[in-house]
Amino acid sequence: MKPIIIQAERLSKSYAADGVQTHVLSNVDLALYEGDFTAVMGPSGSGKSTLLYCLSGMDTVTAGDVLYRGSSITSLREQDMAELRAQRFGFVFQQAHLVSNLTLFENIAVPGYLKAGRSAAATRAVASALVDRMDLAGDAHHLPSQTSGGQQQRCAVARSVVNGPDVVFADEPTGALNRANTLEVLSLLCELNAAGQSICMVTHDVQCAVRANRILYLEDGVIKGELDLPAYLEGDAAYLKAREAQVNAWLSSLSW
């Protein structure tokens, strides 16, 4: 049995606006396991991003609990929560959100200087290795505005792992990319996962979800289904098609 990294116990989240209470997540129980590439799918507005933000301590919960390695994080002080997010979690969003006046290399290295117990030189070495791994060597000293959307998102993926996080949370990481850049970012995420990186990714896109070895289906704030798949291997078109067909059939059975 794989160790559990994150666990939600009867997690509920609602928002109050203009006197109206919107229940977004209702009594969600789930675990994220070490080494897994977990995808969260579901219709628009089903609560996928909210779930990701609650699991990663980016947002507070209304009821229930979130545990990181067995310890509750729901009542951590903001400073401790910020420390946990910086040291243990990585984040990738739909937009790269790079710092505009830092180069790609600096965007990767600067958050790395927060890593406890690591020297600046060691951080620079990690950032350099990530630049190579993300195929950014030719652009590392350019500002984000001088690079393409795909290069910026590869940089954001590198930034998310510079501190060796226990888990990377990705919210529609390819949502703003064209097909070629989507495939590149997915390949990088798969490569990271194959090397042991745990990932939890929200996506609408079956072509993205098939890269995961576990897919959760959220509807109206409730997990309605779960599909376990063998780990994804870079394969030929037939392999990808067969995997997509399996996921599509499962989604159809859930009235996707």
Ligand SMILES: Nc1ncnc2c1ncn2[C@@H]1O[C@H](COP(=O)(O)OP(=O)(O)OP(=O)(O)O)[C@@H](O)[C@H]1O
């Ligand atoms: N800060 C907020 N205040 C009020 N309502 C919110 C807030 N954030 C999200 N919601 C509502 O919660 C519901 C779920 O939103 P969420 O973004 O989690 O869904 P989603 O499944 O990720 O949707 P999408 O696929 O369209 O991105 C929506 O009805 C949304 O309007």
